[in-house]
Every structure is written in structure tokens, then in C-alpha cells.
Amino acid sequence: MGFNYRQLIFAREYRGLTQSELAKNIVGLSQSNLSKYEKGFGLLSDEMVLKIIDFLGFPESWLDHNISNLPENAHYRKRTTITKKIKTEIEYSIRLIGYLVDQMSNSIEWPEVRLVPLDIEEGYTPEIIAKNTRKLLRILPNEPVKSIFTLLENFGIIVIEFEITEKFDGVSFITDKGNPVIILNKSFTNDRKRFTLAHELGHLMMHDFPIPYHRNIEKIKENEANRFASEFLMPAEFIKNSLFNLKLSSLGQLKSYWLTSMASIIRRAKDLSCISESHFTYLTIELSRDGKKKNEDGFVFIDEPSLFIEAYKLHKNELDYSDLELSNAFNIPVDVIQRFFNTSRLRIIK
Known part of the structure; x- marks a missing residue:
């Protein structure tokens, strides 16, 4: 029937299963044959492919699609x-x-x-x-x-x-x-x-x-x-004048107006050369006291x-x-x- 093997890989990995884990749950399926099938060698019968996709809870019609939305084209902000x-x-x-x-x-x-x-x-x-x-x-x-x-x-x-x-x-x-x-x-x-x-x-x-x-x-x-x-x-152009010689006491008001975190305001002051490296370090340390960097004051x-x-x-x-x-x-x-x-x-x- 010419199923799209990439869609089977998609379904398996979405369900969080390794090839070995999936093979153990399907009678007659070996990890070796599954691995070859997922490389495009087509060593599984249509009956076996349908059995796998049913176990994974996906409809047969899923195998006719070709979903890319490729992760490499996505821009992540992660640790x-x-x-x-x-x-x-x-x-x-x-x-x-x-x-x-x-x-x-x-x-x-x-x-x-x-x-x-x-x-x-x-x-x-x-x-x-x-x-x-x-x-x-x-x-x-x-x-x-x-x-x-x-x-x-x-x-x-x-x-x-x-x-x-x-x-x-x-x-x-x-x-x-x-x-x-x-x-x-x-x-x-x-x-x-x-x-x-x-x-x-x-x-x-x-x-x-x-x-x-x-x-x-x-x-x-x-x-x-x-x-x-x-x-x-x-x-x-509009925040720079308020960042020269930045004080901790000014952060709350600036946060309230620009709707940004105090930490990002301190970083902005440094990046715009409004404060020295040592003053940036001082403000960052002070903000970190008592866990305030993660849970800042101000809504x-x-x-x-x-x-x-x-x-x-x-x-x-x-x-x-x-x-x-x-x-x-x-x-x-x-x-x-x-x-x-x-x-x-x-x-x-x-």
C-alpha cells in the first residue's frame, strides 16, 4: 500500500516509545525489522504496519500524510x-x-x-x-x-x-x-x-x-x-536617560512603565553603557538576594x-x-x- 514510514516514526516517538519498547508490545514484530522499516527498507507487511499504528492509537489515514514543520526550521529558546x-x-x-x-x-x-x-x-x-x-x-x-x-x-x-x-x-x-x-x-x-x-x-x-x-x-x-x-x-532612545547611574529604588517604577523584569532593565542599562560592569554586578547580586531575581516584586x-x-x-x-x-x-x-x-x-x- 506504500505507507509513509516517516509517519510511523512520528507516531512512535510522539508516544515516547523506543523501537525496542514498541517491538516488545507487538506480537511478531522484531526490533531489527522495525529499525529497517524506519530506514525506508520496507521489510514489514501492510498488516504489521497497521497493527503497529493501531497500537500507537493513530488512525490508518495518518500513514498517508507527510507532516514536516521540521524542528530544524524552528527557533527554540531553551536551556x-x-x-x-x-x-x-x-x-x-x-x-x-x-x-x-x-x-x-x-x-x-x-x-x-x-x-x-x-x-x-x-x-x-x-x-x-x-x-x-x-x-x-x-x-x-x-x-x-x-x-x-x-x-x-x-x-x-x-x-x-x-x-x-x-x-x-x-x-x-x-x-x-x-x-x-x-x-x-x-x-x-x-x-x-x-x-x-x-x-x-x-x-x-x-x-x-x-x-x-x-x-x-x-x-x-x-x-x-x-x-x-x-x-x-x-x-x-526613550529608556536610556532613565538608566544612567541606575539605582535599585528606580527599578520598580521602570518595571511598572515598560512592563519588563527588573533583571532585563539592569541588563539593558549595561548594554546601553549607562552603568559600569561593576555596577551591573552589584545590582544583579542585590536583586538576587532572598530569591528576588526569580520572584521579583511588582505586577x-x-x-x-x-x-x-x-x-x-x-x-x-x-x-x-x-x-x-x-x-x-x-x-x-x-x-x-x-x-x-x-x-x-x-x-x-x-
Whole structure:
């Protein structure tokens, strides 16, 4: 029948099973034959392939698809200590979310993408691109970025937040059908969410062009995205004067206005040469006392994303789909629908 063996790999790894673990659960399946099949050698009968996919809880029609949303095209903001198993589960979850976004586009219209990226390889700096992005989003030069979820969604970026391991901040990518998506950790503080959103927006605005190979390219792109986020949230022209000889007592007021963390304000002061290296170290140490760096004083408002869940509700309420009917229409297990829509959460154990 010519099944797509890559879809079987997808289903197995999404379920968190190794080849050995899967083979032990399927009568007549050897790890050796499964390994060869997953390399494209086709040594399994159609009957065995269907038995495997049924055990994994995926429909037969799943095998006819070709989902890419390739992880290598995604921009991650994560810690280096994240385990391979967690990274794999996150990556396949992200690819499924991208697939769901594209499937829903067959029956609904996502907002038009109204942001135009600039190629950083053509000489634009992250700061110039951040300023241009603020103009595109119609944010006044001296104003903080407010209602950031709504702002990005109105300009065509689909934003989704889930509870993920604390070692993962966020990811941005373009789906197979060209829809820009940002996913971030729901459990983080509001100021951290805002910086992560700005960071991932920076990737979408700067890094979706072919880039010449460089062994440190990921580190370079992360630094550029941080520079973009800092300028996007705290424009140098309008924050710089308040950062000279920065005092701890000033941080609360600055945080309240710019809606960014005290730690990021201190970093901004250093990057703009408003304070010395020693003063930066002093402020950072003082902020870290009594755990205040992780749990800063001062509330930062943030709105909530709605596009992804509203699209699901539209399918349910207006188009009259049940979860089972959606799973059949999208050729995925019903538990995937319930995981990503009903709970709006992605739980991955450390």
C-alpha cells in the first residue's frame, strides 16, 4: 500500500516509545525489522504496519500524510540542560500543533499576516528591525508594548501557551502552509512571557531567510533575538536617560512603565553603557538576594492568547464538530485533540 514510514516514526516517538519498547508490545514484530522499516527498507507487511499504528492509537489515514514543520526550521529558546527525550517530545508536539493550525485553515481563515520580515544578512541590525516592527504594529516610539498577545494575533501570528518543562521557554516556526506560530511556557511570570514573545517575534522577523553556515550560528541568532527583544520592549532612545547611574529604588517604577523584569532593565542599562560592569554586578547580586531575581516584586499585566482556542470553539460550536469528528477529519487520535484544545496544556515531566 506504500505507507509513509516517516509517519510511523512520528507516531512512535510522539508516544515516547523506543523501537525496542514498541517491538516488545507487538506480537511478531522484531526490533531489527522495525529499525529497517524506519530506514525506508520496507521489510514489514501492510498488516504489521497497521497493527503497529493501531497500537500507537493513530488512525490508518495518518500513514498517508507527510507532516514536516521540521524542528530544524524552528527557533527554540531553551536551556542547554534539556534532555533528549523531553526535546523529542516537545518537537513532535510542536509539529502536531503546526499540523492542527494548517488543518483548521481548510475551514476557517486565520488573520492575514501583516508583518514583513527584514533579512539581517542584508545589513539590518536587530535594533533597526525591532524599530521597524514597532512601526508596523503601530506602537508609538515612547510607549511600552501593551496587550502583546492580542497585538501579535491581530497581525497574523498564532500564539499558544502551554505548561512545559521549566527548561523550555518558547519556540517560533512557520507551518507547512506558511502560518507563523509562537509557543511559549504558560507557567512563567508575565514579564518573562513578554520577553520570550518578543524574542520569538525577533526570530520570525529576522531569521526566516537562508543564512550562510557558521558553526556558532545558533548562538548568534539567539543573541540577535535578545537584542531585538530588548529594543522592541525598551527602545533605547526613550529608556536610556532613565538608566544612567541606575539605582535599585528606580527599578520598580521602570518595571511598572515598560512592563519588563527588573533583571532585563539592569541588563539593558549595561548594554546601553549607562552603568559600569561593576555596577551591573552589584545590582544583579542585590536583586538576587532572598530569591528576588526569580520572584521579583511588582505586577506586570499580560493579556491572553485566543486565536487557537477560538478556532477550536468555532469548529465545535459553529461547525458542529465533536472531538471524535475532528480527530477523523484531521486524521489524528482523539486524545491529541483533547490534549491540545480541551486542556490548553502540554504537560511534560522533567
